[in-house]
Amino acid sequence: MIKIGEFIESLEGEGTKTVALLERYYESLYPIAEEIETIDISFYKRLQKQLITIENSIKSEFGAGKIEVAFLPYNASMWDSLESIWLAAKKDPQCDAYCVPIPYYELTRDRRLEKMHYEGADCYDDHVEITNWREYDIRTRRPDVIFIHYAYDDMAGNATIHPEFYSKILREYCECLVYVPYFITSASTIEEYSASLPGVLYANYVMVQSEAIRQSYIRHYKKFNEEHSLNFCFGKAEEKFVAMGSPKLDKAICSNESDYELPLAWRQLICKENGEKKKVIFYNTHMFVWLKNGERYFRKIHSVFETFKNRKDVVLWWRPHPNTELNFRVSRPDLLKEYMKMVEAYKSEGWGIYDDTSDLHRAVAWSDAYYGDGSSVTELFKVTGKPLLLQNALYQPSNRSQYAVELVDFYDDGEYLWFAASNYNALFRMSSSKWEPEYMGTFPGEKANVAWLFGLVVCNNGILFFAPYNAECICTFDIGTKAFGTIELLLPAPEQIEKGFSAFSVGKYVVFTGYSYPYIIRYDTETCTSDYCEISLEKGKMRHTMGQRYFARGYQTEEYLILPLVSRDEIFRYDVQTNLLERIYCGKARQGYYDIDFDGSSFWLAPKDGSAILQWDGYSQNMKRWCEFPKGYVCPEEFGNNNICCVGSDVYLFPNNANMVLRLDTKSGRISPATEFQSEAEAEKDEIIANWFHAKIVSNLIYALTMRPSSFSCYNIQTGQLRQEQILLDDRTGEQMKLLRQAACQEAFRDCVGQGNFCETPLVDVAGFCDFLQEDNLGCCGNAPSTNHAGDAIYAYVRARIG
Structure with missing residues (x-):
């Protein structure tokens, strides 16, 4: 009896109902040994009833339907990709769920295991019961299901999980291996290599955030299968990839400020003297963007710090990607010292929050807005309904003159140079000798928040014509009457950016060549009508795809435009009179x-x-x-x-x-x-x-x-x-442009209601973003969903498929 109880506790732990019943039954048997001859029949019936109770308890607690599920996170900050599934498993009385964080190693440049990292119980919330990886022998326990969130195994260049936990090995010791990506993406596709990572191949199921992402995985997986003649030995694509949403969003939606305590020093930074909370901006720097841009990125961050350092109305909550230091150490050791110096300086100055903890969602909950590189974190902010500004690592506003105006092209009428500013929605002219710009007005119908509205400008019969680069329409300005005008694009644009860059004045026609816009537009200045010539790159096919680029510039003769293609080694000739386009050179x-x-x-x-x-x-x-x-x-x-x-x-x-x-x-x-x-x-x-x-x-x-x-x-x-x-600009015009810039920021951030985010531009920068947040505009950025149940759905899906 005692041995049975010990055996059960060795498998299930202490506190099971069955062991308690066995102990009471054992205590009931003791009198039998003392007074067996005097025991009446009623006592025997009570023992029999106890045995039936024990039998029912065993069936309930350890019946054939009960399963064991192991969750193997390697990085505590990425636990949110598994947590809601774990919570769903914990609620199931027929499931024993274990959270078993596994160690990972830094790699040397010759791919030897170096420093080991283990993020155990101290890195997780108190409600998450942690089992040490040394105490959970997968080979012995053979759990029914294993959930992982790291698919690289030994394929990453900077680090690897412990080799005992590679997906190929895990697959041998469980009935079902499930991979849930630790990231989410704003794109509708994934990189091709993602579909052939070890964790993807060996997993029975790959849980992805959306149907679009699922289809992307399926396409790349099938391609990999065909190229390597695998005959789908790793499973059929349609069955392997399942779109159930991301558990990361469950956590973001359910988290509130009240769920998290802050260190006293952080609370003092966030609270004003009157007790009100300052606006908090989450600043996310991504390791790969940093490594790619190197020294330039350091300068960018310094400029961001300068923007926030002296502001009393906002607080910067800087949270670098958790693997930033590791990646510098492995991939760019020449920059590691500079990185550590920057971190220590930021922390010692004490004007902002530095967060290198594993608790991402505390930062999300306490922040009012997001600024930084694009990553999974941006998707978390989108579902909370908070505004986002994506950082442009190449733009540093601290180096700009306050009243500087920039131009793309100009028209010289002999006295003045006429140009549209690229950093404002504004038309200027300036003396060809003095170069002192004079503000002539704003282009009607065009947004204030869009940079580079126009490409090149030409003049025909005293009227300026501006090629619509990022503008909605072709815009015009009559030099004599000072009147603005617009020419609408009659055919829809596949992309709303970089439509057309070049313009040519040929006789009575003004011709605009498409950059992302798949047409050449010929405008007749006498009849005020437009003809369109479709740009066909494939013979017999009129097919245009996102990202396709056509003509940047060209050369004008009396009858033709000679137009080299941006995307291929080809040159076209456009006949202005007949409105026909012909390929005249095709190289290799x-x-x-x-x-x-x-x-x-x-x-x-x-x-x-x-x-x-x-x-x-x-x-x-x-x-x-x-x-x-x-x-x-x-x-x-x-x-x-x-x-x-x-x-x-x-x-x-x-x-x-x-x-x-x-x-x-x-x-x-x-x-x-x-x-x-x-x-x-x-x-x-x-x-x-x-x-x-x-x-x-x-x-x-x-x-x-x-x-x-x-x-x-x-x-x-x-x-x-x-x-x-x-x-x-002179001071008066500069103040006018300053007001335009402020209006641009307001317009841009309100535009992000439907988009969820806006990318930093010379017109819309982080300083303007901070001003925007002060005007109680947080409610304008859309409503967040109140609930999300990806964890429940994923667990139910897998549970139903376990025998």
């Missing part, structure tokens, strides 16, 4: 082109990858490559060069991300740095992704527009003189 290179110019005998092209300067005769299928670049020239493969300008026998190439403006002497074949522009090319690119954005020739002048704030250059080809200035 992988790159497309951003610009083309003509020197009188040859066309010259700027390839997107910056690998060469290309010369084309205009009719053959061959191009000559000029690629003997000067020493020290560095150009990335993507977005290398931007503009090309022909000046006599010289060809100028202006860089996007390359580090030199180049001049090709077509007589000698020598490529050299164009030193007259080199100061800008070498300038540190704190805020932007490009050095030079647009260059054009007007008479004997080369105008070049840099993406550095407001820097406008004019090079006189004859005299060799360079004029370079910032375009600054």
